[in-house]
Each structure stands twice: as structure tokens, then as C-alpha cells.
Amino acid sequence: MEEQPGxxxxxxxxxxxxxxxxxxxxxxxxxxxxxxxxxxxxxxVKYGNPVLEKPxxxxxxxxxxxxxxxxxxxxxxxxxxxxxxxxPQIGISKRLxxxxxxxxxxxxxxxxLANPEIIHxxxxxxxxxxxxxxxxxxxxVTRAKTVTIRAQDANGEWYEKTGExxxxxxxxxxxxxxxxxxxxxxxxxxxxxxxxxxxxxxxxAGEW
Ligand code: NI
Numbered sequence: 715m716e717e718q719p720g721x722x723x724x725x726x727x728x729x730x731x732x733x734x735x736x737x738x739x740x741x742x743x744x745x746x747x748x749x750x751x752x753x754x755x756x757x758x759v760k761y762g763n764p765v766l767e768k769p770x771x772x773x774x775x776x777x778x779x780x781x782x783x784x785x786x787x788x789x790x791x792x793x794x795x796x797x798x799x800x801x802p803q804i805g806i807s808k809r810l811x812x813x814x815x816x817x818x819x820x821x822x823x824x825x826x827l828a829n830p831e832i833i834h835x836x837x838x839x840x841x842x843x844x845x846x847x848x849x850x851x852x853x854x855v856t857r858a859k860t861v862t863i864r865a866q867d868a869n870g871e872w873y874e875k876t877g878e879x880x881x882x883x884x885x886x887x888x889x890x891x892x893x894x895x896x897x898x899x900x901x902x903x904x905x906x907x908x909x910x911x912x913x914x915x916x917x918x919a920g921e922w
Pocket of ligand 1: 716782845887
């Protein structure tokens with residue numbers, strides 16, 4: 715999910731734009747040693763790629779490879795100025811997503827969602843919503859205001875968490891991604907068709 719307008723945009727703008735896949739050297743936050751780790755910044759897959767519209771496969775192995783992927787997903791999300799990123803958005807069809815609605819402000823806000831399920835929804839909120847895979851577009855989307863998920867963390871431990879407002883929205887948006895569903899399925903057919911037409915134009919012009 716894209717950052718809300720306002721928010722941390724100033725700081726986020728310090729990060730360079732997402733382009734081709736690249737590798738950066740950084741300290742893995744989980745490690746207290748001074749060892750360097752190679753982090754991979756993945757390019758974000760855009761709307762039109764079929765990987766975004768097919769249900770992803772469950773995560774079955776919680777090994778070092780998965781932990782590395784999770785760290786890479788956080789870095790790729792921050793680089794793209796997002797507050798949520800699902801694995802299909804980097805071309806990996808796995809039921810895995812990362813969320814940080816604090817955008818690096820609060821380390822405890824970093825959430826790993828492996829095999830997430832929505833177990834409770836309550837209330838309503840209508841806010842502007844965007845998606846890193848549909849850049850430059852935003853629409854008003856009505857969703858539940860309070861949402862509880864059940865998911866596994868990077869170690870495979872099950873947990874439950876309730877989020878409100880932006881976090882509730884992120885839970886729904888990212889879990890949707892893992893079912894091959896995009897936020898535009900929650901807007902009117904008229905607005906969706908208009909958006910698709912604009913995107914097709916951009917594709918034709920080679921700007922997508
Ligand atoms: Ni998205």
C-alpha cells in the first residue's frame with residue numbers, strides 16, 4: 715500500500731526512485747553484530763502483470779531464505795515509499811506481506827504477515843487509497859475500520875493483531891493482494907474502467 719499523502723513524504727523523498735533491481739549494503743536490523751548483509755531492492759511489479767491477479771501459494775518453510783526475503787521486502791517497500799508490500803508485488807507468488815504504517819518511525823510497527831487471514835472486521839472508514847503496483851493513482855475506498863488478523867511471523871509463530879484506521883486498511887489491502895485482488899475491485903465499475911483506460915494509454919506510450 716502506498717503512503718498516505720502528507721505523512722513522511724519529506725523524509726521518504728530522500729530515498730531514490732525505484733528503478734532496476736539493485737543490491738545495497740546495509741546492516742540487517744535484527745543483527746547486533748557489525749557484519750554487513752546484502753539487501754536486495756526489488757522492482758515493484760505493475761498492474762497488468764498476471765502475478766498480481768492470481769492467488770498466492772502458502773508459505774511453508776520458515777528458514778533463513780524466508781527471513782532474508784522479509785528483510786528485502788521491507789527495504790523494497792521503504793525504497794518505494796510504501797507502508798505495505800505483498801510478495802506478488804515483487805513477482806513472488808507467496809502468501810507473504812510486510813507492513814510498517816509508521817514508515818520507519820517505530821520499530822514495533824514492523825509487521826510480517828505470512829499466511830494471514832482476516833478473522834474479524836468492524837465499522838467503516840472511507841479514505842484515499844493507493845497501491846505501489848498502480849502508481850500515480852488514488853481513489854476513495856470504504857473499508858472496515860477495525861480489523862483483526864491471524865498470521866505467522868518470520869519464525870512461523872502464529873499471532874493475532876487488531877488494527878484500526880490505516881493499519882486496518884493495510885491488513886485488508888495486503889491480504890487482498892495475496893488473493894490476487896487489487897483495491898480497484900472495491901471502487902465503482904465506472905471509476906475502475908476509467909482508470910484502466912488511462913493505464914492502457916500509458917502502456918501504449920511506454921510509460922507504464
Ligand atoms: Ni497494493
